[in-house]
Amino acid sequence: MTEWLDAALAYVERWMGFQMQLTEQxxxxxxxxxxxxxxxxxxxxxxxxxxxxxxxxxxxxxxxxxxxxxxxxxxxxxxxxxxxxxxxxxxxxxxxxxxxxxxxxxxxxxxxxxxxxxxxxxxxxxxxxxxxxxxxxxxxxxxxxxxxxxxxxxxxxxxxxxxxxxxxxxxxxxxxxxxxxxxxxxxxxxxxxxxxxxxxxxxxxxxxxxxxxxxxxxxxxxxxxxxxxxxxxxxxxxxxxxxxxxxxxxxxxxxxxxxxxxxxxxxxxxxxxxxxxxxxxxxxxxxxxxxxxxxxxxxxxxxxxxxxxxxxxxxxxxxxxxxxxxxxxPANAWLEGIVSIMDRFSKHGAPAERVADWASRWWSLWTAIDLVPMGDKVFIANPGAPKPFTDEAELEITGAAEGRIVLANGFGSHGEPVRLGFDATGRPDHLFLGGGDWSSDPRHLSISYDGLASGPKSTAA
Structure with a gap:
């Protein structure tokens, strides 16, 4: 049990960091x-x-x-x-x-x-x-x-x-x-x-x-x-x-x-x-x-x-x-959310070595998503949700930087390809998910803050 629990708690910490910023607690x-x-x-x-x-x-x-x-x-x-x-x-x-x-x-x-x-x-x-x-x-x-x-x-x-x-x-x-x-x-x-x-x-x-x-x-x-x-x-x-x-x-x-x-x-x-x-x-x-x-x-x-x-x-x-x-x-909702995270990891296990490096957070104009490796798959989680793995999509990783969406909600991109893009240093900085383009840095989104009273808040994981 220790391996899946350690992996679950690692994601709990990342999810809670996002939840704290979202709720401004x-x-x-x-x-x-x-x-x-x-x-x-x-x-x-x-x-x-x-x-x-x-x-x-x-x-x-x-x-x-x-x-x-x-x-x-x-x-x-x-x-x-x-x-x-x-x-x-x-x-x-x-x-x-x-x-x-x-x-x-x-x-x-x-x-x-x-x-x-x-x-x-x-x-x-x-x-x-x-x-x-x-x-x-x-x-x-x-x-x-x-x-x-x-x-x-x-x-x-x-x-x-x-x-x-x-x-x-x-x-x-x-x-x-x-x-x-x-x-x-x-x-x-x-x-x-x-x-x-x-x-x-x-x-x-x-x-x-x-x-x-x-x-x-x-x-x-x-x-x-x-x-x-x-x-x-x-x-x-x-x-x-x-x-x-x-x-x-x-x-x-x-x-x-x-x-x-x-x-x-x-x-x-x-x-x-x-x-x-x-x-x-x-x-x-x-x-x-x-x-x-x-x-x-x-x-x-x-x-x-x-x-x-x-x-x-x-x-x-x-x-x-x-x-x-x-x-x-929201202590009650957070506790139940943590239980839901543990439930997923208890069923799928700690990530296999070949998919572990896919753990990451990605941003679009619409929202943020987390890629969360479990077992030999990678799951798409919503860090802003009370239970982040509700209706989660599953990715099958077929290469070092590519894969396929093997399970998704009917309104999602079921069956479509997934690919990582890299910057000049070889660091992943873009995720191509179906037809969508996701950035590792929310400051790169097409949002103008000119003239606003305050800029974007910190986006630390």
Missing amino acids: PGCVVAVAKKSELVFSRALGTADLRTGKALTPEHRFRVASHSKTFTATGIMKLQEAGKLHLDDKIGKYVPGLDATVAETTIAQLLSHAAGIMRDGRRSSHWQVTAPFFDDPALREELALPLVIDANTRFKYSNLGFGLLGFAIEAITGEPYIGWISREVVAASGLEQTTPDMPVAPGAPLAFGHSGRLPFGRGVINGHQPTFALAAATGFVSTAGDLARFFASLDPAAETSILSPASRREMTRRHWQVPHSCEPRYYGLGTMLMEASGHALIGHGGSFPGFISRSATIPDWGISLSVVTNSIDG
């Missing part, structure tokens, strides 16, 4: 773990648009609802120790709840089936206009009746996971932050993860940013503590730590703080997400879906100024995480 970090070992970690862009400081893989991000997976892991660890049972009613451990809330079970809270309000009667903390709920404020919300009957449908609730944080404190006799830091974070070997702000002095911290509309990107103060909602949304981490943590939750993982039985229970489908355009499911603190024909087990996170997504893919024993520092960061 401030920053992004992508990390991939194989059997809990980090094998890929790349940072692109800036940690803070005000200073232009380069982003690094060590920068911490607010990873929001990834916190729920950490909390669920802690609950499963307590069950393994005989301190609780998933069928226990939450009122057994936490007093002062409305009677309907007290009757809900730990399993219902973990799977978002308890029927509790999502964010409370007012959730101004998500607009950064008020602090997150402290203990008294959260208990005041939990003294209200359920919004819908328990165990009737999936209904996401940050308050429900805050309640699970209260349960952990009641059962362990310790504050949630201290217990989860020791028993889940440190026990999992994570050194760049904390359950809430502040982070350790000197730890690099990415700043969150707004979307581009309506006034252009601005910095969002996304570094506030989340207090009683830390169990739902407080965590601060890196892409690398997240990839390694989710790798440990794969039921087949060799190293984990949980038993295989607990991991299977966490990662099986408990509820389907209703009213969704594509099938999605929820386990116990885990989001479940399929992408490019592969099961994904993970979670996402949305916090003021930050969007993140992580998943393990059991088919390959691989986990990945994408973290962004903008409220419109």
Whole structure:
């Protein structure tokens, strides 16, 4: 597997560079773990648009609802120790709840089936206009009746996971932050993860940013503590730590703080997400879906100024995480795009030596394309697409600098020739694809920038 994975990740890095320029995102970090070992970690862009400081893989991000997976892991660890049972009613451990809330079970809270309000009667903390709920404020919300009957449908609730944080404190006799830091974070070997702000002095911290509309990107103060909602949304981490943590939750993982039985229970489908355009499911603190024909087990996170997504893919024993520092960061689409790239390489393999040199990017007035060797063929990818190999064309290489399009969309140039053109130094500088002429340098395109406010942006791969 190593050869195809290395080749896939090499293209992931090129594709992500194009995507960052296309979307004009401030920053992004992508990390991939194989059997809990980090094998890929790349940072692109800036940690803070005000200073232009380069982003690094060590920068911490607010990873929001990834916190729920950490909390669920802690609950499963307590069950393994005989301190609780998933069928226990939450009122057994936490007093002062409305009677309907007290009757809900730990399993219902973990799977978002308890029927509790999502964010409370007012959730101004998500607009950064008020602090997150402290203990008294959260208990005041939990003294209200359920919004819908328990165990009737999936209904996401940050308050429900805050309640699970209260349960952990009641059962362990310790504050949630201290217990989860020791028993889940440190026990999992994570050194760049904390359950809430502040982070350790000197730890690099990415700043969150707004979307581009309506006034252009601005910095969002996304570094506030989340207090009683830390169990739902407080965590601060890196892409690398997240990839390694989710790798440990794969039921087949060799190293984990949980038993295989607990991991299977966490990662099986408990509820389907209703009213969704594509099938999605929820386990116990885990989001479940399929992408490019592969099961994904993970979670996402949305916090003021930050969007993140992580998943393990059991088919390959691989986990990945994408973290962004903008409220419109396409972390979800990028993660699924990376899975689609891996899928293609897993099927076709690393490039054979005779086609490896065809790896390149080409430009026309209309768009850019990538030639991506896999196996003994060369594929045409669209680096601007969310999934670059959608309806990709295939080239058969018949000589050192020529070939033929052996598979293409009906609107493409199926069956037509392909040829490389070279400059005076012998470097490929033109691609003749069917009847089209593509350049290796976008500055050679027939575009005039005279009188425009700014010239073309950088086109680095």
